[in-house]
Amino acid sequence: MTQDGPDFTDLPDVASRTLGGGVVHADDELFASADNLVNPGPPEHDPQAFGPRGKVYDGWETRRRRTPGHDTAVIRLGVRSEVAGVVVDTAWFAGNYPPRVGVDGVDLPGYPSVDELLDAPWKPLVPVSDVRGDARNPFAVDGSPACTHVRLTLHPDGGVARLRVHGRPVPDPALLTGTVDLAALENGGDVVDCSDAFYASARNLLLPGRARTTGEGWENARRRDGGNDHVTVRLAGPGTVRRLVLDASRFVGNAPGEVLVRGRTGAPTGGDDGPWITLLPRTRLQPDTRHVFAVDPRAAGTTVDHVRLDVYPDGGLARFRVLGELSR
DSSP: OBSOSSOGGGSOBTTSGGGTOEEEEESOOSSBOGGGGGOSSOOOOOTTOEETTEEOOSSEEOOOOSSSOOEEEEEEEEEEEEEEEEEEEOTTOSSSSOSEEEEEEEOOOSOOOHHHHHTSOOEEEEEEEEOOTTSEEEEEOTTOOEEEEEEEEEESOOEESEEEEEEEEOOOGGGSOSSEETTOGGGTOEEEEESOOSSBOGGGGGSSSOOSSGGGSBBOOOOOSSOOEEEEEEEEEEEEEEEEEEEOTTOSSSSOSEEEEEEEOOOTTSOSOOOEEEEEEEEEOOTTOEEEEEOOGGGTTOEEEEEEEEEESOOOBSEEEEEEEEOO
C-alpha cells in the first residue's frame, strides 16, 4: 500500500451508488448516516445547517468514543471488482475527522447477510494509516485483489464524507450468457478514449439505469473547428453485436445531429490495430429520444472487441448500449 504510484482514480468508482453500491452495516451513525459515503456527487457543506444532534454533515459521522474501540462501516460494491485503490475523503471534517483509518476487503459469492459479512475472512487493503482532515486521502492497493465488499474502520471515531473505491469490474462470466450489454460498466466494459468530456464524463454512457439529467450522461463542448467528437469503448469481451441503443433523453437542444458506430474486429496478429467495421452507418438522431437500432446486416455475425461512437459534430447522449453475445 502506498499513497504514490499510478493514478488509480482514472478507474471507475465501483462503490458508487450509481453503479449499485450501498452501505449494508455501520456500527454508529449518531451524527450523520453512513449511506452518504457512496453518494456519487461531491460532499456539500452548509455552515449554517444545525440539527438537534449538532452540525449537519454530508458524510458519515459517529459519536465521540469514551471507551476503547473503533467504528466500522461495511460497503457492498456495485459489482465484483479488482480494487486498485481507495480514496478516504474527509471534506469539511476539520476538527472531527478520524486520525487513522483502515480499509479491508472480502470476496463473497451471492448475497451475504450482515451477520455473514461481520464474520467474513476480511483481508487488509489499506493498513491502519494516518489521514488528514478536510482532504482527499488516496491509498493504492497492492495486487488489486478481487472484492465484493469493503470495510472502512475509523480509529477511533469521527467523520468521513466519501469513500471512493476505484477498480476494474470483474463480474461472474456465468451471469453474462445470452444477449447482454457488452459495453456496460457493470459487465466489464469501459471507456478507453474520448475526444472531449467538457461538461460530463463519457463513462456515464455505460452506467446502469436511465439518466435523470444531462449531467448524468456524456456532454462535450461546442465544436467550432469542423471536426467531430467520439468515444471508444472496450467491450466486456469479444462478442457479436445485435442492437445498439443511443439514448438522447434529456438532451433537448444539445443532442448530436448524427452518429456513426463502428466495431474493431481485432488485429489478425493479435495487436491493437485491427480493422473496423460499420455497425451503424451515419444516422440522424432526434433530440430527447431513446433510439434503438439493429446492427447493419453486413456486420451481422462479426466478432468485435471495441466499439467507437462518433457524434456529428458534437453534443451529448444519456446512455450507450451495445447489446449482443460474448464469443467466450
